Amino acid sequence: HPRVSPQRLYYVKEAHGIVVTDVAFVPESQQGRELLAGNEAALLSVAVDSRCHLHLLPSRRSVPVWALLLLCAGLIVAAILLLQLLFPGFL
Secondary structure, three states: OOOOOOOOOOOOOOOOOOOEEEEEEOOOOHHHHHHHOOOOEEEEEEEOOOOEEEEEEOOOOOOOHHHHHHHHHHHHHHHHHHHHHHOOOOO
């Protein structure tokens, strides 16, 4: 199971306009995966007036670790070259 985080992932202002009485995640069944269609999660909310809303949470994008390390190495090389240019004999 993924770790639960208290950060807000999704917010819909006035999705129902009335009190929400139930909230449920779509289960990870075959039909649930078809409903997700590439999204990270699907949430069903029901209000007092019996209206249902399906909320699809888009997949979060992340940067691979190797790309982050490559960027850091590039920044270090660029800083050294800039220091060498500004202060000849730096190295």
